[in-house]
Amino acid sequence: MEHVLQVKNLTKHYSEFTLDHVDFSLPKGSIMGFIGENGAGKTTTIKLLLNLIKRDAGEINVFGLDNTRCDRQIKEQLGVVLDGSYFHDNLKPYDISRIMRNIFAGWDNDAFAGYIKKFKLPQDKRIKEYSKGMKAKLSIAAALAHRPKLLILDEATGGLDPVVRNEILDIFMEFIQDEEHSVLMSTHITSDLERIADYITFIHEGKMIFSSSKDELIYDYGLLRCGAEDFKNISPSDIAGYRKGQFGYEILIRGKAKMLQKYRRHTIDAASIEDIMLFHIRSDDR
Amino acid sequence: MDIIISNASDKPIYEQITSQVKNMIINGMLQEGDALPSMRLLAKELRISVITTKRAYEDLERDGFIETVAGKGSFVAGKNVEFIKEEQLRIAEEYLQKAVHVAKSGGISLDELVEIITLLYREDI
Numbered sequence: 001m002e003h004v005l006q007v008k009n010l011t012k013h014y015s016e017f018t019l020d021h022v023d024f025s026l027p028k029g030s031i032m033g034f035i036g037e038n039g040a041g042k043t044t045t046i047k048l049l050l051n052l053i054k055r056d057a058g059e060i061n062v063f064g065l066d067n068t069r070c071d072r073q074i075k076e077q078l079g080v081v082l083d084g085s086y087f088h089d090n091l092k093p094y095d096i097s098r099i100m101r102n103i104f105a106g107w108d109n110d111a112f113a114g115y116i117k118k119f120k121l122p123q124d125k126r127i128k129e130y131s132k133g134m135k136a137k138l139s140i141a142a143a144l145a146h147r148p149k150l151l152i153l154d155e156a157t158g159g160l161d162p163v164v165r166n167e168i169l170d171i172f173m174e175f176i177q178d179e180e181h182s183v184l185m186s187t188h189i190t191s192d193l194e195r196i197a198d199y200i201t202f203i204h205e206g207k208m209i210f211s212s213s214k215d216e217l218i219y220d221y222g223l224l225r226c227g228a229e230d231f232k233n234i235s236p237s238d239i240a241g242y243r244k245g246q247f248g249y250e251i252l253i254r255g256k257a258k259m260l261q262k263y264r265r266h267t268i269d270a271a272s273i274e275d276i277m278l279f280h281i282r283s284d285d286r
Numbered sequence: 287m288d289i290i291i292s293n294a295s296d297k298p299i300y301e302q303i304t305s306q307v308k309n310m311i312i313n314g315m316l317q318e319g320d321a322l323p324s325m326r327l328l329a330k331e332l333r334i335s336v337i338t339t340k341r342a343y344e345d346l347e348r349d350g351f352i353e354t355v356a357g358k359g360s361f362v363a364g365k366n367v368e369f370i371k372e373e374q375l376r377i378a379e380e381y382l383q384k385a386v387h388v389a390k391s392g393g394i395s396l397d398e399l400v401e402i403i404t405l406l407y408r409e410d411i
Binding site: 029030031169170173174176177179195196197198199213214215219270 | 296298299300326327329330333334335336337338341
């Protein structure tokens with residue numbers, strides 16, 4: 001499998017925080033969701049990918065090239081959307097076009113105009129008059145207009161309503177219709193990922209918890225519910241995380257098919273990505 | 287061609303796709319040589335991941351229902367329907383064999399077993 005993005009042992013030290021040996025790769029033509037609580041290191045990782053800050057150790061290859069040495073070459077083919085709009089409030093879409101074509105050799109005015117129309121963005125309004133959803137779509141339009149192969153988004157759908165988020169997910173699905181295109185998106189809205197993401201990478205307190213195919217996660221993990229008496233009979237090695245309530249236990253288990261056989265008397269529900277994330281973080285605290 | 291995906295179902299999504307496509311082929315709704323939507327288009331339209339549709343298509347190909355031609359897409363395979371049915375029958379028989387074995391060792395009568403099968407057959411699609 002060819003990878004557009006390969007991260008190996010990525011490490012960055014700050015006085016209060018360390019991004020510790022993060023490892024993942026994104027196969028060409030797929031969508032990867034990047035999840036973790038606030039301060040887990042998602043933005044730090046993305047900044048390192050974009051060569052905005054210097055790494056202390058490890059390797060980052062984008063399109064098979066080292067990201068510090070081939071910065072210029074990589075960025076021509078990279079579309080980036082960070083949280084919030086980074087265009088000046090007084091600009092109109094046309095002004096953005098004029099600025100951006102001087103930056104990117106591959107900037108395509110027609111493509112940009114096409115996206116503006118498709119996303120129903122008003123052309124004669126200044127950005128300060130745009131709604132939050134419009135700003136997000138404008139940023140995505142600008143990121144796509146130089147025809148990138150990889151789209152990297154950091155919390156691009158944060159604070160947006162379900163309708164706009166849905167439209168944006170459609171844009172991503174449309175984008176990856178071309179097998180050469182891939183998406184890496186960090187988000188807190190795991191339900192968005194539940195459907196469209198091919199891979200999920202989860203980091204917690206600067207450490208990587210897992211990076212795997214989403215189908216594997218949601219079909220492999222399950223939530224077993226039982227009373228306090230039954231909890232004692234469940235072998236600790238089967239417990240990936242648990243929550244004790246007043247009226248019973250919720251246990252995150254792996255290898256659902258096997259567990260269904262082993263604990264026949266109990267119900268095992270499907271676990272959502274959010275469940276998997278929460279239980280991993282919580283069992284860390286216990 | 288309709289494919290209906292349920293998120294509430296216990297059946298994994300790729301299985302929901304394969305069983306519906308198989309059904310369409312066996313019913314004759316899809317004929318030999320008919321083109322299937324591309325994996326990426328199907329993923330986009332169903333709002334599911336490409337990996338899931340890829341897995342479904344790979345399973346369909348493995349079972350001989352479709353053929354994938356690189357650069358062109360996936361098509362309903364030239365295998366005749368009778369043969370596929372025969373194949374499915376053989377697989378069903380295999381599972382039933384196991385059920386009969388369990389029934390016999392568990393003291394379940396033939397009538398009870400038939401009743402269970404009838405019930406299951408009617409409630410599941």
